[in-house]
Amino acid sequence: MGSGALFIAVFLACVVEAVEATTIVLAAGTARDWRSATTGMAGALLVLAVIVAALGPAVSDVPLRGLRLVVGALLLVFGLQWLRKAILRASGHKARHDENKIFAEQLATAAGQPRRRLGVVPDWYGFTLSFKGVLLEGLEVVFIVLTFGSNARNVGLAAIAAVCAVILVAAAGIAIRTPLQRVPENTMKFVVGIMLTAFGTFWGAEGAGAHWPGSDAALLVLIPAIAAFALALTGRLRGDRQAVLAGRS
Amino acid sequence: MADRIRAFAAFWYDFVVGDDWLIALGVVVGLGLTYLLSRTAVPAWWLLPLALAVLLPLSLWRATRHSR
Numbered sequence: 001m002g003s004g005a006l007f008i009a010v011f012l013a014c015v016v017e018a019v020e021a022t023t024i025v026l027a028a029g030t031a032r033d034w035r036s037a038t039t040g041m042a043g044a045l046l047v048l049a050v051i052v053a054a055l056g057p058a059v060s061d062v063p064l065r066g067l068r069l070v071v072g073a074l075l076l077v078f079g080l081q082w083l084r085k086a087i088l089r090a091s092g093h094k095a096r097h098d099e100n101k102i103f104a105e106q107l108a109t110a111a112g113q114p115r116r117r118l119g120v121v122p123d124w125y126g127f128t129l130s131f132k133g134v135l136l137e138g139l140e141v142v143f144i145v146l147t148f149g150s151n152a153r154n155v156g157l158a159a160i161a162a163v164c165a166v167i168l169v170a171a172a173g174i175a176i177r178t179p180l181q182r183v184p185e186n187t188m189k190f191v192v193g194i195m196l197t198a199f200g201t202f203w204g205a206e207g208a209g210a211h212w213p214g215s216d217a218a219l220l221v222l223i224p225a226i227a228a229f230a231l232a233l234t235g236r237l238r239g240d241r242q243a244v245l246a247g248r249s
Numbered sequence: 250m251a252d253r254i255r256a257f258a259a260f261w262y263d264f265v266v267g268d269d270w271l272i273a274l275g276v277v278v279g280l281g282l283t284y285l286l287s288r289t290a291v292p293a294w295w296l297l298p299l300a301l302a303v304l305l306p307l308s309l310w311r312a313t314r315h316s317r
Contacts, residue, residue, distance in 0.1 A: 069280065074265065076276045080301070081267035084308050093313050139264075200276075201297050208280045209287030210294040222298070233306060237313060 005219075006152045007161045009199065013144045013192045014165035017137045019185055022173035024133030027106035032115075032126030039121055040130030048138040055146060056155060064151075065207055071147040072204025079196030083230055086190040091237035096186050141166070151203055194230060198222045269311065275304040 029037035088094035106129075118124045141162050149158030202212065202219055212218035266273045279300030286293035 073276055073280055076297075076301075077265065077267065077273050080272045080276070080305060080308070081269070083305065084269065084272070084312065087305075087309060088312055197301065201301060204276070204280055205283055205294055205297045208283040208293070208297075210283050210292070210296070211287075212294045213292075218294070225298075226301070229302065229305070233309060237309060240313070 003154065003157055006148060006154060006157055009192075009195045010144055010148050010158045010161035011165045012188055013196070014141050014162040015169055016185060016188050016192055017140045017144075018166045018169035021134045021137035022169050023103050024106065024137075025130045026173055027103050028126045028130040028133070031107045032113075032129070033123040036121050036123040036126035037130040040127040041134045043127075044131045044134035044138060047135060048142055051139075052142055052146075052159075055142075062150075064153075067150060067207070068203040069207025071151055072200050072202070072207050074143075074200070075147060075196050076200030076204050079193055079198070079200045082189055082193030083197055083226075084193075086186065086193050087230060087234050087237065089186050090190065090234045092241050093237060148199070151199075190230070194223065194227045198226050201226075269308045271311065272304055272308050275300055275307075279304075 025037050025041050028040065085094065089096050113125045116124045118127075121127045145158045145162045146155065149155030152158070198219060202222060206212065214221075279297050282300075283293045283296045286296055
């Protein structure tokens with residue numbers, strides 16, 4: 001796997017997760033208290049740093065074939081789930097992921113909760129909302145960095161790609177202090193779903209003992225083939241939905 | 250305590266398996282068959298892409314069948 005492909009795959013996947021975490025922190029800060037929201041975010045980042053420090057070296061020590069089998073299986077399951085959701089959204093069978101709407105819903109829920117001070121945290125609800133959001137989305141970022149990085153034997157580059165994505169999204173979130181609705185999240189999820197599925201298929205099969213024709217070059221066929229298949233399925237489902245809607249009217 | 254264990258298990262199930270258990274099961278079966286085929290003289294690389302070509306449309310069909 002080339003360095004460029006590794007960087008792009010990790011960067012795109014981490015941008016999607018960072019947009020979701022930023023939306024939650026912005027909602028906690030806007031509706032509750034900025035100090036509590038940023039303290040919650042910092043606490044979650046600290047926990048994630050401990051997880052990376054503990055798991056990073058352990059993952060690197062696992063034999064490559066076993067690692068590829070487990071990671072390939074997980075990436076393939078994740079990729080197919082992402083792709084499934086992206087196809088359902090693109091074909092109109094599922095509501096599109098709307099950060100603006102999610103932000104408004106979280107604001108309304110957060111604003112209705114009573115305020116309670118705990119130690120140095122002025123608002124415990126704002127702290128936990130921010131902490132949980134960053135920790136959950138951050139766990140996915142950690143998983144992406146460790147799996148892609150260790151498989152390509154370049155955890156450092158994967159970590160740099162993730163940090164770039166998180167800094168870019170966090171800076172944009174701080175600058176505009178509104179949800180990042182301009183980020184084409186649904187399209188990015190479609191692309192990331194294709195890449196996770198392709199890498200999961202490639203590494204999973206290798207880990208199970210198969211040998212790809214052309215070795216790494218097989219990815220250059222797998223990625224466009226999966227993209228074409230996903231687009232064809234989207235077109236088919238969109239056509240079916242329009243036919244059903246036309247039949248009802 | 251039992252509620253916390255249940256919530257912890259539900260989190261990991263949702264994190265790993267997701268919305269459709271059939272995909273997770275299909276991937277495990279596909280990898281198992283790939284392993285068995287790789288022990289023979291027959292090339293095994295094609296099995297997982299074939300599984301993908303069956304699993305994704307099947308999962309989409311399961312998700313949309315009620316709106317048809």
